[in-house]
Amino acid sequence: MSRKLMIQGTGSDVGKSLVVAGLARAFANRGLRVAPFKPQNMSNNAAVTADGGEIGRAQALQARAARLAPSVDMNPVLLKPQGGNGSQVVVRGVVAGQAKARDYQDWKPRLKPAVMESFARLSAARDLVIIEGAGSAAEVNLRANDIANMGFARDADAPVVLVGDIDRGGVIAQLVGCKVVLDDADAAMIEGFIVNKFRGDPTLFEDGMRFVAARTGWRALGLVPYFEGAARLPAEDAFGLRGARATKGAGVVIAAPLLPHIANFDDLDPLKAESGVDLRFIAPGDPLPAEAALVILPGSKATIADLAALRANGWDIDLFAHVRRGGRVFGVCGGYQMLGRLIRDPHGMEGDVAAAPGLGLLDIETVLTDTKTLVAVSGRAPTFDAPFHGYEMHVGETAGPDCAQPLLRFEDGRVDGAQSRDLRVMGAYVHGLFADDALRAAFLARIGAEAAPLNYEQSIDETLDALAAHCEKHIDLDALWEIAR
Structure with a gap:
């Protein structure tokens, strides 16, 4: 039977999408049949699938990392923010309508069957499905009828690994705070944590890793240095572009x-x-x-x-x-x-x-x-x-x-x-x-302008290979396989 592992985050833009892509390529390199899955995504960066639908760009990249063609089952619910109409709701690759943020909460119970059916279909032919959460695991205000984070984890009985971003500061509070605000049953789904985007001497954060593990009871699974190649891969959303200033450069x-x-x-x-x-x-x-x-x-x-x-x-x-x-x-x-x-x-x-x-x-x-x-x-x-x-x-x-x-x-x-x-x-x-x-x-x-001798598509796969090697080096993949069930 297929094993499943869910990667959730302490917030948006902590690197969940890249971690899933790196793990997908790393486990695929070990000879496993791997598939990515994100129950609900919010992004205007989308990709067309071979089965005539659309999914989040990040899931298409993760499929490529797993050496699969992207399919609508990999991201059954996609929310695309759309001006004054709230968000366009895409279900299994097809537009189902528009919904304001508050109105969308009433959609979730109706969407859950489609989410679970896509997950079951995807799992049937794989050794491992790596699931990506959305936003923060600690969004307790949205917990009712949740299909993106702990609600899905509980329904699918998927063990969770929590990713925190040290680059933005306060990662200890991010991780320990999640344990504090989650109810006991949700917190029990979390098996371990990863600290992402580290810069500097890793020995200086050894005490931090031990502190988080002691306060939460979760296993420390990796302190991952900032991956410089991230800029060469398609991004999921425009967070990294916001506030960008024009700078002078060559060319x-x-x-x-x-x-x-x-x-x-x-x-x-x-x-x-x-x-x-x-x-x-x-x-x-x-x-x-x-x-x-x-x-x-x-x-x-x-x-x-x-x-x-x-x-x-x-x-x-x-x-x-x-x-x-x-x-x-x-x-x-x-x-x-x-x-x-x-x-x-x-x-x-x-x-x-x-x-x-x-x-x-x-x-x-x-x-x-x-x-x-x-x-x-x-x-x-x-x-x-x-x-x-x-x-x-x-x-x-x-x-x-x-x-x-x-x-x-x-x-x-x-x-x-x-x-x-x-x-x-x-x-x-x-x-x-x-x-x-x-x-x-x-x-x-x-x-x-003169073009460089660049094979762009090949460069994406080379970067995914480098990301997989980065994950192999800094994350305990054997422990993740043990955690997956």
Whole structure:
């Protein structure tokens, strides 16, 4: 029978997702059939699965670490924050509706059967399922009907290992505090703890590990140094981007405004990996840098709201000045929609605003639809004479004169995207374009940057191997296998 192990955290962004990915690759390297599972995730960074649904980007990365194709069973409930409509609720890869935070609490009992069925199906063919919790294990205010943390652990009889983040400070209080606030039955599910993101001399924290173990009765399973390669892997959410300041560096400057509902921002990860590129996420209140050769408008889960935020920050004025100077602009999905003349929302998909004027940099108009396109695609980009592969994940249809110059041509003959007459402003719905080495190199050549000899997809697997080795060295994997049941 499959064994199960749940990794919960003392809070958000403590490194649960990376720990699960590292453990998945490490146990897979030991010859085990491993699968990741997250009952409920909240993220606008999502991935398309082979079975035609969507799951959190972190679970797709964890599946890759386990050497599996991602499936909707790996993340049966995905919450995608969406402007004035609260969050879009995705169940087994398909949009089930929208819910405000308080209203969502009433959804949980109805969602539990889907969660448990997906977990059972995933477990049936695996030696080990590694489950990731959401947020903090100590969110006792949300404990009723919980499907993400201790509620799931109790229902699935899954032993828990708690991860704390020493980098943010107060890790002893994080861990001991969880034991204090949890009820006895929930606390009894926790078998051990891991202290993550340590920097410095580990001998200086030996007493800290012993103190936590003595106060909680949990086993100390690892003091894990900060993994520098984390920046090379797709992130689950935008926490790491918030508050980012533009900094000068080497290479051609590419700027991306950090919009409130930014989605699938890992589209830009391959550019960040290029030594000839100085990629800058521009924080609210900062201007778009005048020295930028390219401005990228990334994907958005609330296009109309983010368009208003773009204007409120004065980034529209900066963008028009950038274009007048001869700079280039590229829009991805929601960013592509913003570049047009008008966005209409007749079904109220994003809230109460029925229509909003776009930036007018492309002669196109978009109508947001009540159906969602979710599909992996590949083909060729004629402008760059290069192949591409990626995925569509959007609501909306876009048309107009500039679509007569499509950016992409799919293998099935369909086309996507639009370009201005001078080819300096362009956009498309397809995510993941820059992961293709040939297309990225041709694109960078257009803005005066030279691509490095980088195999991006191979670099992700190499980083996952390094993460697995990091976990093997600093976490007691034999003890984890013993704990798993």
